[in-house]
Amino acid sequence: MVLLKIAFRNIFRQRRRTLFTALSMFGGFILAAFFIGWADGTYNGIIDMFTRNRLGHIQIHEKDYLDRPSLYKTINDMSVINRTLEEVSGVESWTPRLYTAGLASLDDKTAGVQILGIDPVRENKTTSFNKKIIEGRAFSSASAAEVILGKGLAEILKAGVEDEIVVISQAADGSIANDIYRLIGITESGDEMTDRTAFYLPLEEAQKFLVLEGRVHEVAVTINNLNDVERIHRIIEEKLDNPRLSVEPWQEFARSFYMAMKADKEGMWIMLVVIIIIVAVGVLNTVLMSVLERQREYGVLRAVGTKPSQVIRIVLLEITFLALFCIVAGAIAGLLINTYFASHGLSLSNPITYGGIEIRAMRSEINTRSFFIPALIVLLSAGFVSLFPALKAARTDPARSMRFH
Amino acid sequence: MEEMNVRKIKDYIVYTEGLEKTYKDNGLEVKAVRGIDLRLKSGEFTAVVGPSGSGKTTLLNIISGLDTATRGEVWLKGRLLSKMKKRELADFRRDNIGFIFQAYNLIPVLRVEENVEYIMLLQGVNKLERHKRVLEILDEVGLQGMGNRLPPKLSGGQQQRVAIARAMVSRPALILADEPTANLDSKTGGALLDMMKELNRKTGMTFLFSTHDNIVVERARRVITLQDGKILKDEVKER
Numbered sequence: 001m002v003l004l005k006i007a008f009r010n011i012f013r014q015r016r017r018t019l020f021t022a023l024s025m026f027g028g029f030i031l032a033a034f035f036i037g038w039a040d041g042t043y044n045g046i047i048d049m050f051t052r053n054r055l056g057h058i059q060i061h062e063k064d065y066l067d068r069p070s071l072y073k074t075i076n077d078m079s080v081i082n083r084t085l086e087e088v089s090g091v092e093s094w095t096p097r098l099y100t101a102g103l104a105s106l107d108d109k110t111a112g113v114q115i116l117g118i119d120p121v122r123e124n125k126t127t128s129f130n131k132k133i134i135e136g137r138a139f140s141s142a143s144a145a146e147v148i149l150g151k152g153l154a155e156i157l158k159a160g161v162e163d164e165i166v167v168i169s170q171a172a173d174g175s176i177a178n179d180i181y182r183l184i185g186i187t188e189s190g191d192e193m194t195d196r197t198a199f200y201l202p203l204e205e206a207q208k209f210l211v212l213e214g215r216v217h218e219v220a221v222t223i224n225n226l227n228d229v230e231r232i233h234r235i236i237e238e239k240l241d242n243p244r245l246s247v248e249p250w251q252e253f254a255r256s257f258y259m260a261m262k263a264d265k266e267g268m269w270i271m272l273v274v275i276i277i278i279v280a281v282g283v284l285n286t287v288l289m290s291v292l293e294r295q296r297e298y299g300v301l302r303a304v305g306t307k308p309s310q311v312i313r314i315v316l317l318e319i320t321f322l323a324l325f326c327i328v329a330g331a332i333a334g335l336l337i338n339t340y341f342a343s344h345g346l347s348l349s350n351p352i353t354y355g356g357i358e359i360r361a362m363r364s365e366i367n368t369r370s371f372f373i374p375a376l377i378v379l380l381s382a383g384f385v386s387l388f389p390a391l392k393a394a395r396t397d398p399a400r401s402m403r404f405h
Numbered sequence: 406m407e408e409m410n411v412r413k414i415k416d417y418i419v420y421t422e423g424l425e426k427t428y429k430d431n432g433l434e435v436k437a438v439r440g441i442d443l444r445l446k447s448g449e450f451t452a453v454v455g456p457s458g459s460g461k462t463t464l465l466n467i468i469s470g471l472d473t474a475t476r477g478e479v480w481l482k483g484r485l486l487s488k489m490k491k492r493e494l495a496d497f498r499r500d501n502i503g504f505i506f507q508a509y510n511l512i513p514v515l516r517v518e519e520n521v522e523y524i525m526l527l528q529g530v531n532k533l534e535r536h537k538r539v540l541e542i543l544d545e546v547g548l549q550g551m552g553n554r555l556p557p558k559l560s561g562g563q564q565q566r567v568a569i570a571r572a573m574v575s576r577p578a579l580i581l582a583d584e585p586t587a588n589l590d591s592k593t594g595g596a597l598l599d600m601m602k603e604l605n606r607k608t609g610m611t612f613l614f615s616t617h618d619n620i621v622v623e624r625a626r627r628v629i630t631l632q633d634g635k636i637l638k639d640e641v642k643e644r
Contacts, residue, residue: 005515297513305498
């Protein structure tokens, strides 16, 4: 208890020095909290936009479909999936899709296409499909003989709204599937590659075309909070409990995007190392100075029987008290800053395009790790660099430090 | 013969034999203490005097175990210091030696009471006993009612009284006082010495001073004069 008292009261002895030490810890905490909140907010914003825009946060397929896609690997009973997804809280929306490759032609222009059968109502609810239509209109029903083309594909075919497009593919029964569809709209997803091949058909029409009535290849699911992907993915998997189906989070079906994001996010640690150095240098400097100044005092403590470990405790407790105070103050200030940037964001005069997604404002995110990591950084770096001065204090030679004078 | 020696050593609080201390200063050997045999019996009130550099402080440092001798041995209360491990020596020092320094050396962030009870805390004395002893000793050194003050708010004389209280409160066998009056005016110094002499009489604790202040010399019952690290004179005054 007396060691606690000495450590606590020592904080107030050299107020200016304490202030400098506190400032480096407080500043380090705020910087780290803001930086982590900012990085998480920006990256999660990109990920959320990317997944919501096209892929969904979770996808359901027949087993192995992702590794080796095939026309025949279909989900045959959507009713169970619909019932399950309705029951899982946190699921925002879902949409079934059908995929195959084909050849589209208009007059003398021909292009390879990816035929996507989509449920017009569900797709719009899940990925805001209608908002991406830049010309023409949305599907009138799930069974209409209508097509919407990606912008790039429309350019290749030199197609305009109301043109009739011929498409050929292979149906599931082995026959040649071919039909003529009226072009009712042109869409721009933000991803050029997709837009150069995208041939959207209403789901029922696509199922009829491919002789896959009632069957789909994929169900894309969006959830309310990106951070819940892992949890909800597990719940869906458990509830479906079907070995023929595989439920994947976005990190699996968009692996290259995930790896790119992860690599970018790793860069954050370089900044955190810089912050650790700032805190460490600030603390080491002042703690070492005060230990050197109090050498005689530590000498007296040692002379009257204080153990070296107790002297170490005094020095470390002093810096721990200060660090805890700075963590609390920094958490309050960091929360205020992150709250401001989470709600207001930072508007970009020139929007950034990342993977086909345009970001107009960067926003911070408030999460536990943006406080937990800075707290650890401050506490551990301050504690670690204080070890050297603390050991020095503990090794004080009483006779030499006091010289009995 | 050896048994006789042990018995002889145990008769003394401090028993040194052939103490020598050599320092290296810029590559040059400096002999601070040269073969000192010192014996102090329980309850003595002794001053070690001598000019600066005569080895007084070094001698006290070696006796207290804060420094080690290059040659020779020290027995305190019959225990041979050189045979003790560091931790054991620290505990032994805490329990058996009280220190009074020229510069008071109080812990500035602890109040008077806390400074005085610090050693008892390390010794694990219970709270009630600590409180009782602190009040008693503060009363004896004339600091009643000042327990809540911080050392920097006290005069030099008052601070030295706190230091005396701190040194004596755990009832050690030996009090080592290094130039305790050097920072005090003669009146304050004299009063403090009278107080220590009275405490010595009442408690039977052994006092060993290092000093060149006449205030101490006049009151000491035994005066040991050092010169060039050797005992020049050892006089016991008549009562």
